[in-house]
Amino acid sequence: MAKNTDPHSTSSQTDQWKKNKPMRVVVLGGGFGGLNFCLDFQHEDCEIVMVDRQNHHLFQPLLYQVATAGLSAPDIAQPLRSILSKRKDVRVIMGEVDKIDLDGKSVQVDGRALDYDFLVMALGARTSFFGKEEWREHCLGLKSLADSRRIRSVVITSLEHAENENDPEERKRLMTMIVVGGGPTGVEMAGALAELTRRVMKSDFRNLDPTECQILLVEALPRLLRMYSEDQSEYAAEKLRGMGVTVKTESPVSDVGEGWMDIADERHHAATMIWAAGVESVPVIRSLDVPMDKAGRIEVEPDLSVPDHPEVFAIGDIASIMNEDGTPVPGIAPAAMQMGKHVARIIDSDCDAGGVRSAGERAKFSYFDKGQMATIGRSAAVAESMGFRFNGLLAWFGWLVIHLAFLVGMRNRLSVFISWLWAYISFKNGARVIATDEKGESINEG
């Protein structure tokens, strides 16, 4: 049976290189970093094991469109098995990583030991509440398909209930949506919610007017999109206001409860509260005894290896590393993809060199910043690349093209393209569907 299922199996590198037994490279996480590593790395001495708790690679940049019923879940996800089905040297295991034993060179997946010679940790981030863990249960995050479906379900169900509600206070609560975090995710989410309520569902109801929905975008800092130039921030804020979004900057969240949120010491009641204010490493990473920052990102060596563990790498959102100019490498898809490719080259060289080299002997990672872009709404987006700044229709169109290009799988590209084209022409979203279970509870949806 598969070696990984034998807890007693051991692997001493020297042995292996002598006996020419295959080296095992274990990859934790099938996101942009982990998947791109797998696609780039292939070595006759190595077998690869990819572990993910989901059965699919998720295209996170479009998650907010599943949440706002613009796309179906399968449009932005692709089974890892089918992406890697031609790679006979790669095994995919769907399972939860319980424990990582750096000294024992072994990870525990659903209670089973899986030994490694090289480990690539690409487990990504989860929503961070900056220590206020008690807020988590009251807010909706946006990191997984389950999250996006939950948001869709809450938004649509709240409006359905508002349609039948007499009490004006409760109606107002049901029709209020708060998005916390003025970064790209928050801006895109707020814009998409505005379009959903103001345009898509405009004529669907009889007792309520969806255009009366109150959508708040809340940011603690003085401006939205702080990683963009000021004029871009201003453009985004104006666009959003024009779409009916209430933009509140310099408005920190002071407290959160069931159905309410204190923003700048003013209490707001809302049925939909989405938290897009920050991320942190998943607990299994935070529990490691390695140098990390407040958000639990591992402070990696210049080659992306973990200090004192040259056979272990941390890439993507769980890696903390600086650019030449002292700015941090951002936690975005392109950075994770570049890290995956970089580690692929390093392990390949190590194998050719016949052993694990020290961090110092290896090539340093340097992030090539292709730029950044965020969409706000129909024909409106901001983009900055190679010193160029543009917004409006051109930026929006560029956003569409680039996101289509990076989607995994032709079928998904086709499906997403048609959904977008249809929505653009018809002003309707295609996936405004929530399934209610036999028992009546609604299901996080797709």
Place this chain on the structure above:
Amino acid sequence: MAKNTDPHSTSSQTDQWKKNKPMRVVVLGGGFGGLNFCLDFQHEDCEIVMVDRQNHHLFQPLLYQVATAGLSAPDIAQPLRSILSKRKDVRVIMGEVDKIDLDGKSVQVDGRALDYDFLVMALGARTSFFGKEEWREHCLGLKSLADSRRIRSVVITSLEHAENENDPEERKRLMTMIVVGGGPTGVEMAGALAELTRRVMKSDFRNLDPTECQILLVEALPRLLRMYSEDQSEYAAEKLRGMGVTVKTESPVSDVGEGWMDIADERHHAATMIWAAGVESVPVIRSLDVPMDKAGRIEVEPDLSVPDHPEVFAIGDIASIMNEDGTPVPGIAPAAMQMGKHVARIIDSDCDAGGVRSAGERAKFSYFDKGQMATIGRSAAVAESMGFRFNGLLAWFGWLVIHLAFLVGMRNRLSVFISWLWAYISFKNGARVIATDEKGESINEG
């Protein structure tokens, strides 16, 4: 506020006709029957209230393809609000029907009274276990999007676990799928499971060979598709066997437990057990004090009204009515649609006539049988229409065209067409995605 929310509001028809207050027609259920009634019925004296526990009209004939990851849930569902958004005389309420008070001319929706002048009951059927209610928890039904997602999730998760399982017995159980019921749903489901495992997922795994999955199609009667001619049944059985399905006729299910099923006194262990053996009326209908058959179908008058309640109609799967030739009108979409249109005409005439007429004064419903068809697999289907019988590629192509034509919404037609075309060319299904929740439990999917 809306009249329906006032429990004390009463409605005496004579009053209303005198005062010309609008008559209220309440429609329970947005399936084929209820939706087609709404689309056909419009009268200046009437307001219509459509009540459904889901927010969407579901195209049930394609549900098995969502279950087997061929289609996304939103492809076969359309929000009732958007279908009816142009009809200002129609209000849609998303809610559960708790109680129907025929004498008080009122229904209770999520605890609120909703009075009616005319009532159209089109609540459809649920999976029936023929009195063995204790089997329900162990089997997967196929009546809602939630059901279809649950099946997809169980099938894919079972294979994922089998990939990592050492114990041969448990591996066999995880790779065994039982479909109970040799009707069109069972045949289509078994065929789709065979294609999913034998073709779509063929090269996805490393430790297991999905073509070794055991798929059982179980029928208590001597042949499949008993409502078709014998040669068609034989064609279907042979095709399924050719696809690797074990067809067991004359094999009644004697007992069911968690993960096992006794079929013809032989115990089979299976991770996936799908029940497509029969349907019955939903409990709220069964609780009514009106004449009904064993399955809880109301024995309606020739005009589809409920005995002694000429202002109340039962259509679709909850109506029991015979054809001229003494055969029962089948519980299929075309019959439900025809019933909806028929009741639309009757209520329209009643309104013109200025009052509720007796059943005898009204036109009798007669079912026009356009024929029936079931798909078995790639390029294989059976069809019977107007005395013609055909199968194979022609029947399969006819099935595709007709199902596309009856899908609600151009966008869904386009999306389904592309999914089918893609699957046909690439031999791959597009929606092999299941979302696992933060807490780890997998979510019924789509």
